[in-house]
Structures are given as C-alpha cells and as structure tokens.
Amino acid sequence: MESPIQLTDEDRGRLQRLIGTLSGETTNAQEMRGAAEELAELSERLGQDIDDLSLMYSSVIEHSTGLENELSERNDQISLLIEKMRHFLSPQLYGRITGGTAETAAGNHQRRNLSVFFSDIVGFTELTDTVEPETLSQMLNSYLDEMAHICDRWGGTIDKFIGDAVMIFFGDEEQADPMQCAKDCVCMAVEMQSSLGALEEKWRSYGASHELRIRVGINSGYCTIGNFGSSTRVDYTIIGGNVNVASRLEHQCRPGGVLISGSTYAMIRELVDVQSMGMIQVKGVAHPVETYEVIGRRPEITAQTHTMLVERESGFDLKSIHFDTQATAPLEREAIRDSLQRALVRMSATESSE
Amino acid sequence: MEVVGGDYRVGVDSASRTAVFSGTLRLNGTDEYAPILQMLDDLLDTSQGSNCTWDLRELQFLNSSGINMLYQLVIKARRLGNINMHVVGSKDVAWQGKSLGNMSRFMPGLELTVD
Numbered sequence: 001m002e003s004p005i006q007l008t009d010e011d012r013g014r015l016q017r018l019i020g021t022l023s024g025e026t027t028n029a030q031e032m033r034g035a036a037e038e039l040a041e042l043s044e045r046l047g048q049d050i051d052d053l054s055l056m057y058s059s060v061i062e063h064s065t066g067l068e069n070e071l072s073e074r075n076d077q078i079s080l081l082i083e084k085m086r087h088f089l090s091p092q093l094y095g096r097i098t099g100g101t102a103e104t105a106a107g108n109h110q111r112r113n114l115s116v117f118f119s120d121i122v123g124f125t126e127l128t129d130t131v132e133p134e135t136l137s138q139m140l141n142s143y144l145d146e147m148a149h150i151c152d153r154w155g156g157t158i159d160k161f162i163g164d165a166v167m168i169f170f171g172d173e174e175q176a177d178p179m180q181c182a183k184d185c186v187c188m189a190v191e192m193q194s195s196l197g198a199l200e201e202k203w204r205s206y207g208a209s210h211e212l213r214i215r216v217g218i219n220s221g222y223c224t225i226g227n228f229g230s231s232t233r234v235d236y237t238i239i240g241g242n243v244n245v246a247s248r249l250e251h252q253c254r255p256g257g258v259l260i261s262g263s264t265y266a267m268i269r270e271l272v273d274v275q276s277m278g279m280i281q282v283k284g285v286a287h288p289v290e291t292y293e294v295i296g297r298r299p300e301i302t303a304q305t306h307t308m309l310v311e312r313e314s315g316f317d318l319k320s321i322h323f324d325t326q327a328t329a330p331l332e333r334e335a336i337r338d339s340l341q342r343a344l345v346r347m348s349a350t351e352s353s354e
Numbered sequence: 355m356e357v358v359g360g361d362y363r364v365g366v367d368s369a370s371r372t373a374v375f376s377g378t379l380r381l382n383g384t385d386e387y388a389p390i391l392q393m394l395d396d397l398l399d400t401s402q403g404s405n406c407t408w409d410l411r412e413l414q415f416l417n418s419s420g421i422n423m424l425y426q427l428v429i430k431a432r433r434l435g436n437i438n439m440h441v442v443g444s445k446d447v448a449w450q451g452k453s454l455g456n457m458s459r460f461m462p463g464l465e466l467t468v469d
Contacts (some may be wrong), residue, residue: 001395004430052460056425059456063421063449070448 005049005056014042090157092172093236102236109226113178114171115185115218115264116243117156118250119147119192122213124164131208138206140164146199147192154188159237167247169238172225182220182267189216189258190297194308194335198319213327217249219261219289241285248282249291256329262290272297275330295330297338308339311346318343357389362413364390371401376412379420387423394427398437405438406431410454411469414447421453425460432461443468 021027021035086094096102121127121143128136144161151158151168159167168188170181193214200212221242227234245261253259265274273296279288310317321336322328328336356365362377373394381387397406408424410416416424431437441457443450445468458464 001391001427001430003426004433005426052429055456055459056422056429059425059453059459060418060422062456063416063453064418066449066452067415067417 005052007046007049011042011046014038018042090159090172091152092157103227109224109228111222112171112174112176112225113181113221114169114223114225114238114242115178115181115220116223116238116246117168117170117185117189117216117218118165118247119189119214119216120163120165120250122215122255123210127208127210131210135206135208139203139208139210142202142206143199143212146195150188150191150195154184154191156185156188160235169223169225178220179267182218182264183271185218185220186258186260186264186268186272186294189218190294190331190335192216193256193258193329193331194339197308197321200322201320211322211327213255215250215253215255216258217246217251217253217260218258218264219243219246219249220264220267221245221261241282244284245282245289248280249289252277252280252291254293254329256327256332258294258331260292260294262292265290265292293330296334297331308335309342311342315350316343316346355393357393364393366393366397368397368400370407371397371405372407372409373397374409374412378415379413380415380417381419383419384423387419391423391427394423395430398427398431398434401437402434403436405440407440407442409442410450411442411444411447413450416449416453425457428457428460428464432463439464441466445469 018035018039021031022039027035082098085097089097093102127139131139140163143164144166147166148158151166154170156168156170157172159169161167168185170176170185171178193216196212196214203210203212219242223238223240223242225238227236228239229235249259249261259277260268260274265272272294274292275295277291277293280291281288308319308321310319318339321339323333323336355368356363358364359377359381362375362379364373364375364379366373379390381390384391394408428439431439439461441454441464443454443466445451450468454466454468458466
C-alpha cells in the first residue's frame with residue numbers, strides 16, 4: 001500500500017504545469033482563473049496532508065513516550081526485585097543470575113574440587129529455650145551477618161544457613177585453584193573464630209550472657225555442584241561424600257576450634273600449625289579420614305586474619321578479649337597472644353618515636 | 355487469512371470484515387510490517403461501503419512502527435469516505451488507552467470501544 005500522505009509524481013507535474021500557466025505571458029484571464037482554482041484545490045489537499053502528518057507525528061511520539069515510561073517503570077520494578085533477591089543469594093550466585101550465565105534447570109551439575117566449611121554455635125539449641133525470641137533473633141542475625149561479611153571477604157560461597165549452622169564452600173568459579181581455595185577457607189575459619197569476642201560483647205548488649213563459641217569443620221575434595229530440586233524449585237548447592245566429611249568434622253570439633261581433614265591440611269601445611277586428632281570413619285566414605293586441629297597460624301596468614309586488633313593510622317582498636325584457662329581453645333589463645341603482642345609493639349614504637 | 359510470528363498473530367475474517375490482533379508486535383520498520391499492512395489494506399478495500407472492525411484487545415504490545423502503520427490505515431479509511439471503522443481495545447492493556455483514542459482524531463467518525 002502506498003502511503004496516503006505523499007506528494008506523487010502526478011502532483012509534482014500538476015504543480016509545474018500550474019506554475020508555468022500562472023507565470024506565462026500569453027495566459028489569458030480564463031486560464032488564470034482555472035489554474036488558480038486547481039492550485040487552491042491542490043493546496044487544500046496538501047494542507048490536509050500536513051495536518052495529518054503533524055497529528056501522526058505527535059500521536060506516534062505520544063505512543064512512544066507511553067512505551068518508554070512504562071519500560072522505565074518496569075525497569076525500576078525489576079531493579080527493586082533484583083536488589084531484594086541479592087539478600088537471599090550468595091554474591092557469586094547473584095552475579096551469575098544477573099549476568100545471565102546461571103542455569104535454572106534442575107539436573108545441571110559439575111564435579112569440582114572444593115573446600116567445604118561447616119560451623120555451628122555450641123549450645124544454641126539450649127539458648128532458644130532461655131532467651132526471648134526477639135533477642136534470639138537479634139543475636140542470630142548479628143552472628144550470621146558477621147560470618148557472611150567474613151565469608152564475602154575471603155570469596156566463599158554461602159551455600160545455606162540452617163538455623164545457627166553455616167555451610168560455605170570455596171571453588172565455585174571454574175578456574176579456581178584448589179590450593180588457594182583451601183587456604184582461603186581456613187583463613188576465613190580462623191578469622192571467624194577470632195571475631196567472636198567482639199560479637200559476644202554485642203550479644204551482651206542485647207541482654208544475653210551466653211558464651212559464643214563455634215565448632216568448625218573443613219574438608220577438601222571433589223564434590224558435585226549444581227542445581228538440585230524439582231522442576232519448580234531448585235537449590236544451587238553441593239553434594240557428595242566430601243560434603244558429609246566436612247559436616248562430620250564440624251560435629252567432632254571441640255568448641256572454639258577448627259578441625260580440618262588430611263586432604264585440606266595437605267594443601268595448607270606451610271600456613272598453619274596443627275595437632276593430629278586421629279582418624280574418623282564417616283558413613284558412606286570408604287576410608288577413615290585423618291583429622292587435624294588448627295592450633296596456630298604462620299605469619300603469612302596471621303597478618304591477614306587479625307580481628308581482635310584493628311589497626312588505624314593514628315593507633316589501633318583492641319576488641320574485647322575473654323580468656324579462660326580451661327575453655328579457650330589453642331587457636332583462640334594464639335590469636336589473643338598475637339593481637340596483644342602486636343598492640344604492645346605498636347605502642348612501644350609510638351613511645352620511642354616521641 | 356493471517357500473518358503469524360513468534361509471539362504475535364494478526365488474522366482477518368473476510369466474512370465479518372474483522373481483523374484480530376494478539377501478542378506482542380515489535381517488528382522492525384515498514385519492511386517487516388509490509389505483509390500485515392498489505393493484509394489490512396486489502397481488508398479496507400473490501401470493506402468499502404460497509405463496516406470494518408479491528409479487534410486489538412489481545413495485543414499486549416505495539417511498537418512505534420506498528421502504531422504508525424495503523425494510523426496510516428485509519429487516514430486511508432477516512433479518505434475513502436465510505437467505511438464504518440470500528441476499533442475495539444482493552445483498558446487492561448496500558449498502551450491502548452491513549453494511542454487508540456488518538457485514532458478518532460484521524461477519523462472523527464471512527465467508533466472506538468475500550469472495555
């Protein structure tokens with residue numbers, strides 16, 4: 001279909017002819033009148049075309065503006081939803097979903113060499129019976145918030161929170177180096193243990209006098225990672241014998257400690273001091289698992305995991321320290337000793353320069 | 355007679371001289387709209403001296419090229435001068451309220467029903 005609004009070749013021919021007639025020296029009065037009438041009729045039609053074009057222009061702009069505004073509103077809604085979604089997902093999974101690389105179908109799995117972390121709060125179940133639900137909720141949220149921040153700093157993927165228990169893994173990225181993952185995982189665990197004094201102080205401000213101690217288990221090895229679930233609800237998680245081993249190590253760990261498997265220790269032996277804690281048998285795993293408790297850190301990771309001592313340019317903050325000759329685990333003792341020593345060194349350096 | 359794409363359908367019922375639109379129409383420019391334009395233009399030609407209906411209630415989205423095409427057809431219908439145009443829309447579809455209302459400005463006799 002030809003556009004109803006256009007200057008056709010016939011129109012152009014008519015216009016040229018009429019101009020010739022009106023400007024001709026030999027044109028008589030009758031021809032003049034006829035040409036003028038024809039020109040008026042053509043002008044009327046062209047005027048109508050211009051009116052239609054003008055109306056079409058403004059109407060199409062109005063339509064486009066309506067669409068743009070609706071699109072903008074929808075974008076705002078989507079942004080709001082994405083922002084809300086961020087709080088329910090690990091940063092890595094969130095990045096993959098918003099970056100468009102995440103698969104959503106159940107059954108999409110891979111085998112990866114991961115370091116798997118489990119922790120839980122000692123005596124938390126008893127706490128639920130003695131503390132008001134609102135206080136308990138404050139305590140739990142402050143604890144999980146701090147653990148999540150530490151996890152993010154070390155690049156771990158929070159698989160899930162199960163009440164007070166935390167499950168984290170390292171090695172989500174395809175190119176991840178298993179040794180670096182094991183190191184980051186253990187450093188994270190050590191930092192988490194060191195951060196509990198300050199958290200306990202916060203708990204006291206909520207009116208709870210419960211001693212905050214956690215157990216940590218870490219194992220490294222091949223796990224199956226991916227989407228597990230039904231066609232309508234999937235979880236991005238990890239499964240396998242090595243996951244069960246990490247969970248079992250956490251149960252075996254003494255309060256305040258970090259219990260790691262032989263496979264994790266083999267990858268970080270230059271970074272930590274350990275004490276052998278014997279072998280454990282895990283259901284579904286053919287061979288007994290060697291276990292080690294982390295009792296000290298080498299300087300390389302000590303410098304990265306100071307949380308009792310927060311240094312500033314003009315000084316430092318020393319967070320609350322609670323020491324018990326019986327209950328304080330070797331790793332905590334080491335962290336306390338190290339933080340105090342560094343604080344003293346810092347003070348001495350200041351005094352000698354004055 | 356119909357033109358069907360991945361997420362749209364425009365069908366013409368010659369007996370009732372009605373075109374029914376559904377889905378999302380976001381074709382690129384006049385070239386991609388040409389088959390639909392041709393079908394709707396033929397419908398106008400066969401509707402002379404009678405009525406012609408466009409049912410847009412199920413058309414969830416129409417881009418600028420699409421509305422431009424419809425406006426041109428309404429102008430043509432007005433110029434033919436012997437067609438009773440009836441356009442049916444839905445107030446549940448955001449774009450239809452204003453953009454269909456503007457059709458009456460191109461063709462004052464056009465009957466517009468937006469329920």
